[in-house]
Amino acid sequence: MITQVHKIRRFALVLVLFWSAGIAFSFYWFYRGEQQTVLAIGRAEARATFEKDTLYRRWATRHGGVYVPASEQSPANPYLQHVPERDVTTPSGKALTLVNPAYMTRQVFELADSQNNLVRGHITSLNPIRPENKPDPWEAKALKQFETGVKEVSEVQQMGGRPYMRLMRPFVTEPSCLKCHAAQGYRVGDIRGGVSASVPLDVDAAVMGDVVTGAAVSHGFIWLLGVGLIGTGARVLGRSARAIEEREERYRTVADYTEGWEYWQGPDRTFRYVSPSCLELSGYSREEFYADPDLLHRIVHPDDQPCYENHVRESFCGTPKPIDFRIIRKDGEIRWIAHICRLVYTASGVENGIRGSNRDITDRKMASETLREQAVLLEKEVRERMEREAELEAKNAELERFTYTVSHDLKSPLITIKGFAGAVLKDVEGGNLQRLDGDVRRIMGAADKMSALLSDLLELSRIGRIVNAPSLIDMNLLVKDVLAQLSGPVQQAGVEVVLQPGLGTVWGDQPRIGEVLQNLVENAIKYRGEQRQPRIEIGMRDEAGGAVFIVRDNGIGVPAQYHETIFGLFNQLDARSEGTGIGLALARRIVEFHGGKLWVESDGAGQGSTFCFTLNTRPPEPLEQG
Amino acid sequence: MIEGEPLCILLVEDNPDHAELAIRNLTDAGLVNHLFHVEDGEAALDYLNNRGRFADQGAYPRPHLVLLDLRLPKVDGIEVLKQVKSSEQLKAIPVVILTTSAAERDLAQAYNHYANSYLTKPVDFDSFSNLLRDLGFYWLAWNRRPTS
DSSP, rough: OOOOHHHHHHHHHHHHHHHHHHHHHHHHHHHHEEEEEEEEHHHHHHHHHHHHHHHHHHHHHHTTEEEEEEESOOOOGGGTTTTTTTTOEEEEEEEEEOOOHHHHHHHHHHHHHHHHHEEEEEEEEEEEEEEEOOOHHHHHHHHHHHHHTTOOOEEEEEEEEEEEEEEEEEEEEEGHHHHHHHTTTTOOOOOEEEEEEEEOHHHHHHHHHHHOOOOOHHHHEEEEEEEEHHHHHHHHHHHHHHHHHHHHHHHHHHTTTSSSEEEEEEEOOOEEEETTHHHHHHHHOHHHHHHHHHHHHHBBBBHHHHHHHHHHHHHTOOOOOOEEEEEEOTOOEEEEEEEEEEEEOTTSOOOOEEEEEEEOOOHHHHHHHHHHHHHHHHHHHHHHHHHHHHHHHHHHHHHHHHHHHHHHHHHHHHHHHHHHHHHHHHHHHHOOOHHHHHHHHHHHHHHHHHHHHHHHHHHHHTTTOOOOOOOOEHHHHHHHHHHHHHHHHHHHHTTTEEEEEEOEEEEEOOOHHHHHHHHHHHHHHHHOTSSSSOOEEEEEEETTTTTEEEEEEEESSGGGGTTGGSSTTOSSSSTTTTSSHHHHHHHHHHHHHTOOOOOEEEOOOOOOEEEEEEEOOOOOOOOOOO | OOOOOEEEEEOOSSSOOOOOOOHHHHHHHHHHEEEEESSHHHHHHHHHHOOOGGGGGGTOOOOOOEOOSSOOOOOOOOHHHHHHTTTTTTTOOOOOESSSEEEHHHHHHHHHHOOEEEEEEOOSSSHHHHHHHHIIIIIIISOOOOOO
C-alpha cells in the first residue's frame, strides 16, 4: 500500500506547478508594470519638451521672428525674400538676418541632434515650405490622423538602432504665422503641420532593467522557498504516511490472517472489523457482516439461540463467559463454534464495544462425540460383562449351595431310615415290640420325604433347560385354571379366594407361570395359621417398573428378617410343616428365568403376606436353548 | 455319676426323627438327667437366655452341653454358635456341632466361631449309637467343668 505516498507526491507536484505559475504571473505583471512606467515617463518627457518648444516658438512668433548675426550656420532664409527688412545692418556695421520661428526651431533641433541622449524635436508639415522639413513615414501617418481630429499620437519607434518614444501633436495656424505662410493660403486655425518629439528610451530602460533583475532575483528566491517548503512538507507527510501504512500493514496482517473468525463490534452492535476468515467458517463474506449487523445473530442455530442471546446480554454487561454454539452456514451446513469475547475500551477508557473470537470446533465436537459414544459402548460392554460375571458367580454359588443342600438334605432321611431300622432290629431281637409300629412309620416317612426331594430336585434342575415356547398368556384364565386344580385343598381349608378381573396378558412359558401361581396359592393355604376366615386375593397393581402381580393372604406372615431366607433351597421356617422347602426357591427361579422378580411383603408374624412378582408384558428375545 | 449334680443337655435339632434317635441313644446310655429339645435356632437362643417361653430359670436350667445342628429354620446353627460364643455368660458352655453336613466350609466356619467339637451324623445305626454314647461319656463324665 504505497498509494498514500504516491498521492502525496502527486499533490506536491501539482502544488509546485501552481506555485510556479503564480510566481511567473506575478513576475510578468511586475515586468509589464515597469514597461508601462518607462513608456509613461518617456511620453511625459516628450510632452514636456513639446510644451517647452511650443512656448519658445510662440515667443518668437509673437515678435515676428528674431534677428541674429548672419553667419555660415545662420544664412539669410531664402524663403523670406518677400519679407521687408529681412537683412539689416546695425549702426556699427554688423549684418543681421531675420530668423522666423520655424527656422529657429529647426536650428535648435539640429543643435539637439548633434548631442547624444537629448530629446529630439522635428517640425514638419505635409506641405513644407522648406523641403528639408518634409515628414518621415511615421510623421506623415500621424499628420494624416490629425486631419481626422486626433489631438496626439505617440508610439515607440526604433530609430538608428535605439528605441524612442515618439510623440506628435498638431500645429495649429495662428495669425502671426500668416506673415510667412499667407502666400500658401493658410488660414488661422488650420492644421498645417506638427511637431514631433522623440525621447530616447534606452536610458530609462536601463534603469528598468536593474529593477526587473532585482524583481526576478526576489521572485526566484520566493519560488525556491515555496518549492522547498512543498518538497519538505511532502517528504514529512510521506514519511508519516509510510509509517502509518507500515503500522496498518502490521495490524492488518495480524488481523486478516487469523485462522479463527475475529471481529470487533461497536457499542451500536455494528461490525467495525471482521476478519476475512469468516467466509471460510460461515460462508458469508465480511462485507455481508458489515452491511447487516444482525447477520451473526440470525445464523445461530435455533436451539442455541436462547443461550447465545443470554451470552450477548452478559457480554455487553461486561461479564462474558466462553460458550459453544452451532451456526448454520450459508450453504446450510451446521458448524460448532467456540466463542469467546471481551469488552474493549478506547485509549481514554470509554467502553468501545466487543472484541470476539470464533473458532470452528466441529471436528473436535465430532471427535468427542464419537469418543463419548465409544465410552458409552465400552461402559455398556463392561457393565454387561460384570452382569454376566455376577450371574455366573450367582450360578456358581447356587450350584455350590445346591450340592451342599442335596448332600445334607438327602443324607438326612437316610440317617433316619438306617437309625430306626437299627432300632427296630434291636427291639425285635430284644422282644420289645412296643415302639415297632412308630419306628417303621418314621422309616416310611423318611423314604417318602426322600422320594419327594428327589422329584423336586429333578424339577428344579429342569428349569432353564426344558422350555416351552413363550406365548401370550391371559393371566385371568391362567389363575382360574390353577384355582380349578387346587379346588380340593381350597375347599378343605375353607379359604375364600378373590380374583381381580382384568389382570392383562404376559409373555412366557405358560405351564411354568402356572406352577408359580400354584406354589404361591398352595403356600397361602398351607401357612394360613389359626386364621378363622382365611382369604386369598390374587390381583395386580401398577408400578413405575410395570405391572406387579400379587398373591395376598391373611395368614401367619413372614417376619422381616426372613424375607430373603424363605426363598433359599430347602429353607423352611417351620420344621414341622409339610413339603420339602423347595417351592419358593422353584417359583423364584422360574420368575427370574422369565426376566422378572419375586419377593414378599409382610408386616411380620400374624400380619399376612403378599407375594409379588413381575413378568414380561412384551414378547421376549429368543431364549437360549439348553 | 462322678459328680452329684444333675446333668443337663440342650439338643437343637429340627428333624424330629433325628432328635428322637439322639434322645433315645443318650437316654439308653443312662447319662442324662435332663434333656431339652428345641427345633430351631431362635428357640435355642431363647432357651439359653431364658427368654420368652423359657423365662423360668428353674424349669429351663443352664445346660452343661449344647448339641447343635447347623441347618436350622429361622436362625441358622452358625448364628446360634456365634451368639453363644460372643456372650460373656454363655461362652463357657461347650457347644458340640452335630450335623449331617461334612462340608469343609461348615467345619471351618464352626471352628472359626469357637465350636468345641464337630461331629458328623453317621448313616450307620451302630456308629450313630456309639458316637452318642461316647459323646455323652466324654463331655459329661470325663470332661471336667468349673464349678458354677
